[in-house]
Amino acid sequence: xxxxxxxxxxxxxxxxxxxxxxxxxxxxxxxxxxxxxxxxxxxxxxxxxxxxxxxxxxxxxxxxxxxxxxxxxxxxxxxxxxxxxxxxxxxxxxxxxxxxxxxxxxxxxxxxxxxxxxxxxxxxxxxxxxxxxxxxxxxxxxxxxxxxxxxxxxxxxxxxxxxxxxxxxxxxxxxxxxxxxxxxxxxxxxxxxxxxxxxxxxxxxxxxxxxxxxxxxxxxxxxxxxxxxxxxxxxxxxxxxxxxxxxxxxxxxxxxxxxxxxxxxxxxxxxxxxxxxxxxxxxxxxxxxxxxxxxxxxxxxxxxxxxxxxxxxxxxxxxxxxxxxxxxxxxxxxxxxxxxxxxxxxxxxxxxxxxxxxxxxxxxxxxxxxxxxxxxxxxxxxxxxxxxxxxxxxxxxxxxxxxxxxxxxxxxxxxxxxxxxxxxxxxxxx
Amino acid sequence: xxxxxxxxxxxxxxxxxxxxxxxxxxxxxxxxxxxxxxxxxxxxxxxxxxxxxxxxxxxxxxxxxxxxxxxxxxxxxxxxxxxxxxxxxxxxxxxxxxxxxxxxxxxxxxxxxxxxxxxxxxxxxxxxxxxxxxxxxxxxxxxxxxxxxxxxxxxxxxxxxxxxxxxxxxxxxxxxxxxxxxxxxxxxxxxxxxxxxxxxxxxxxxxxxxxxxxxxxxxxxxxxxxxxxxxxxxxxxxxxxxxxxxxxxxxxxxxxxxxxxxxxxxxxxxxxxxxxxxxxxxxxxxxxxxxxxxxxxxxxxxxxxxxxxxxxxxxxxxxxxxxxxxxxxxxxxxxxxxxxxxxxxxxxxxxxxxxxxxxxxxxxxxxxxxxxxxxxxxxxxxxxxxxxxxxxxxxxxxxxxxxxxxxxxxxxxxxxxxxxxxxxxxxxxx
Numbered sequence: 001x002x003x004x005x006x007x008x009x010x011x012x013x014x015x016x017x018x019x020x021x022x023x024x025x026x027x028x029x030x031x032x033x034x035x036x037x038x039x040x041x042x043x044x045x046x047x048x049x050x051x052x053x054x055x056x057x058x059x060x061x062x063x064x065x066x067x068x069x070x071x072x073x074x075x076x077x078x079x080x081x082x083x084x085x086x087x088x089x090x091x092x093x094x095x096x097x098x099x100x101x102x103x104x105x106x107x108x109x110x111x112x113x114x115x116x117x118x119x120x121x122x123x124x125x126x127x128x129x130x131x132x133x134x135x136x137x138x139x140x141x142x143x144x145x146x147x148x149x150x151x152x153x154x155x156x157x158x159x160x161x162x163x164x165x166x167x168x169x170x171x172x173x174x175x176x177x178x179x180x181x182x183x184x185x186x187x188x189x190x191x192x193x194x195x196x197x198x199x200x201x202x203x204x205x206x207x208x209x210x211x212x213x214x215x216x217x218x219x220x221x222x223x224x225x226x227x228x229x230x231x232x233x234x235x236x237x238x239x240x241x242x243x244x245x246x247x248x249x250x251x252x253x254x255x256x257x258x259x260x261x262x263x264x265x266x267x268x269x270x271x272x273x274x275x276x277x278x279x280x281x282x283x284x285x286x287x288x289x290x291x292x293x294x295x296x297x298x299x300x301x302x303x304x305x306x307x308x309x310x311x312x313x314x315x316x317x318x319x320x321x322x323x324x325x326x327x328x329x330x331x332x333x334x335x336x337x338x339x340x341x342x343x344x345x346x347x348x349x350x351x352x353x354x355x356x357x358x359x360x361x362x363x364x365x366x367x368x369x370x371x372x373x374x375x376x377x378x379x380x381x382x383x384x385x386x387x388x389x390x391x392x393x394x395x396x397x398x399x400x401x402x403x404x405x406x407x408x409x410x411x412x413x414x415x416x417x418x419x420x421x422x423x424x425x426x427x428x429x430x
Numbered sequence: 431x432x433x434x435x436x437x438x439x440x441x442x443x444x445x446x447x448x449x450x451x452x453x454x455x456x457x458x459x460x461x462x463x464x465x466x467x468x469x470x471x472x473x474x475x476x477x478x479x480x481x482x483x484x485x486x487x488x489x490x491x492x493x494x495x496x497x498x499x500x501x502x503x504x505x506x507x508x509x510x511x512x513x514x515x516x517x518x519x520x521x522x523x524x525x526x527x528x529x530x531x532x533x534x535x536x537x538x539x540x541x542x543x544x545x546x547x548x549x550x551x552x553x554x555x556x557x558x559x560x561x562x563x564x565x566x567x568x569x570x571x572x573x574x575x576x577x578x579x580x581x582x583x584x585x586x587x588x589x590x591x592x593x594x595x596x597x598x599x600x601x602x603x604x605x606x607x608x609x610x611x612x613x614x615x616x617x618x619x620x621x622x623x624x625x626x627x628x629x630x631x632x633x634x635x636x637x638x639x640x641x642x643x644x645x646x647x648x649x650x651x652x653x654x655x656x657x658x659x660x661x662x663x664x665x666x667x668x669x670x671x672x673x674x675x676x677x678x679x680x681x682x683x684x685x686x687x688x689x690x691x692x693x694x695x696x697x698x699x700x701x702x703x704x705x706x707x708x709x710x711x712x713x714x715x716x717x718x719x720x721x722x723x724x725x726x727x728x729x730x731x732x733x734x735x736x737x738x739x740x741x742x743x744x745x746x747x748x749x750x751x752x753x754x755x756x757x758x759x760x761x762x763x764x765x766x767x768x769x770x771x772x773x774x775x776x777x778x779x780x781x782x783x784x785x786x787x788x789x790x791x792x793x794x795x796x797x798x799x800x801x802x803x804x805x806x807x808x809x810x811x812x813x814x815x816x817x818x819x820x821x822x823x824x825x826x827x828x829x830x831x832x833x834x835x836x837x838x839x840x841x842x843x844x845x846x847x848x849x850x851x852x853x854x855x856x857x858x859x860x
Contacts, residue, residue, distance in 0.1 A: 006501075
């Protein structure tokens with residue numbers, strides 16, 4: 001009998017844990033240097049909270065359960081509803097802008113696929129209280145800042161940016177009704193993810209008028225902001241949204257990340273709650289799913305029972321990122337290791353075991369990462385143990401200790417040895 | 431309508447998150463300097479795995495759910511079953527001893543009480559493959575090393591230590607049958623947690639023979655290892671277990687943590703799987719629940735389908751610890767903060783906003799934690815924003831920048847100001 005983990009979940013043995021820690025530490029550092037503060041919520045919430053605004057796709061993907069009182073609960077499939085709840089609960093007390101990040105563990109009850117597991121970690125950053133593309137630019141910068149800090153370049157990844165607000169205005173100008181907009185967003189979001197003939201069939205079903213359909217297809221073929229007025233007449237709302245996007249791109253240039261960014265009208269995002277700038281980050285070849293994505297969601301806090309307050313944010317999971325970094329050869333085993341001992345104590349005489357224990361305790365209390373053999377054995381065997389545990393130094397307790405209270409410190413990378421008095425050991429190691 | 435979190439769970443706003451991070455960082459650092467490597471498993475597992483060996487108490491306390499295939503799953507209520515599963519899966523490939531730690535989020539579907547929530551974090555450390563009290567001593571040392579590193583002293587806490595192996599041998603010598611042992615452990619574990627008259631009644635029900643009952647009660651009144659032979663004749667097994675405990679205490683003395691430890695025969699631990707040394711850490715007044723506890727569990731891996739391999743470990747939750755640290759005044763707000771900016775950029779002229787954006791990006795890329803006002807305002811207001819965000823320095827962009835490409839760096843703690851050329855800014859801040 002071998003017990004198995006549930007399919008779509010991962011066991012993090014120390015090497016896998018080291019990789020997860022390396023990714024998450026990078027997310028945290030990028031968040032902190034960009035001025036975000038960390039928060040978290042519970043791993044489960046009332047089921048109804050997730051059903052409130054996430055659309056059907058999310059609702060089907062929940063792990064739900066009941067507490068002893070029969071109340072319906074679910075493991076969080078995304079962080080934004082918890083964020084909205086927490087911000088609304090203290091909306092008056094929290095100074096604005098709210099700049100928060102989180103690295104939640106999330107679960108979705110879907111079929112596991114490449115880059116898509118039932119349990120994963122997701123970096124979330126959000127700015128609440130700023131009604132300006134400056135905030136969207138800060139979010140995009142933080143995401144790119146992280147990705148470039150781990151070695152990804154504009155040759156590897158692109159941030160594809162558009163605007164829901166602009167798209168809505170343009171689609172309405174073309175003749176799409178307000179109540180059809182969400183259905184059209186979902187359709188456009190699927191373009192490129194489904195075969196062209198399926199897309200065409202779905203478009204035929206959704207948009208009956210041929211001239212409108214033609215214009216939608218022409219609009220979706222646009223590759224530059226400047227082409228838009230040639231295809232659709234700009235009303236005030238569309239003109240304003242277009243100006244906002246232009247301002248966003250000029251800020252990205254000032255922040256020197258324009259090489260990582262491009263306009264892409266096909267970026268729509270599936271979720272209903274986006275209201276302004278939307279973006280997705282892809283590998284250049286777009287052979288993988290999106291590495292991350294986000295955008296402005298100015299109505300969400302109100303929809304969750306709070307005041308009308310502008311908000312923008314971004315999320316990035318660990319699964320696709322890890323695949324990309326592996327492909328690009330950016331996972332450096334020297335940096336990503338679970339073994340980080342400062343020293344390992346080798347004891348050559350049973351009589352010295354108590355001394356080894358006493359020394360190891362003193363070193364640890366002094367903050368020095370230290371381990372030791374639990375029994376004496378030949379020096380070679382213990383040096384191998386020191387080497388296997390990736391220790392920087394090996395402290396050898398043998399005849400020198402019995403004769404004159406001295407130990408040998410062996411540098412495991414150079415092989416150099418020095419003999420030091422036991423009372424000077426901590427100073428020598430520090 | 432205000433959405434609420436589920437009772438017994440916690441929202442970690444940035445100040446609470448800073449405290450959680452401070453506790454968990456301390457656990458991780460103590461683990462690493464004691465030579466443990468980090469691992470983790472999934473947040474949910476097959477329900478049957480938790481039912482396998484955890485006794486009725488745990489089984490009732492699970493949040494369970496089904497996946498789409500109708501398989502029963504549960505959120506993990508403790509880490510040890512996952513540890514046993516993971517170790518067994520790779521038992522031949524893993525070098526021994528296995529020294530692992532983890533900081534899992536755990537959930538229990540019980541009624542929330544002081545120090546006992548439905549969702550909490552628990553530090554776990556385990557040594558697998560060492561059949562020697564030396565390993566138990568290493569576990570106890572690591573726990574005490576952490577607790578003393580955050581300021582707790584022998585005046586605040588005690589590690590109460592006993593041995594299941596010794597207790598089993600003594601109880602059998604007294605006349606308790608092998609198949610009654612687990613029931614007696616559960617009973618003894620409850621002593622001190624229930625009223626004396628209830629304890630007496632339960633004892634009467636469990637142990638019918640009055641002379642046996644008398645001896646059990648006398649045994650439980652023992653306070654020193656030396657008293658035991660006066661009350662019960664030692665057979666070989668009891669004598670050996672007694673020697674082991676004596677050896678353990680001598681090692682704890684060598685490691686200089688004997689002031690934190692004492693023998694306490696009443697420590698039994700409720701869970702069925704302990705086989706040797708057991709211990710619990712309490713505040714001196716014992717006014718709170720146990721801060722943590724653990725012991726040797728040599729049969730668990732075998733019971734989980736693996737080979738017979740000795741193991742010992744320890745767990746400590748965050749809830750009771752936090753209450754104790756609060757009571758002792760050991761939560762230092764200066765160390766436990768979510769706001770850690772290196773600098774804040776104040777911009778005094780709208781024309782300079784793009785420069786501020788450009789500078790902030792350069793600083794962040796250089797690893798300097800930096801934020802800025804999203805619009806210009808009076809210097810006083812921006813200095814207050816810098817102060818509110820706990821920034822070490824405020825960089826002021828004003829006339830000096832327009833005139834001569836210089837900025838003012840204001841030290842927020844001393845108030846000192848210096849003027850530097852923009853090209854020297856990063857060097858000045860580092």
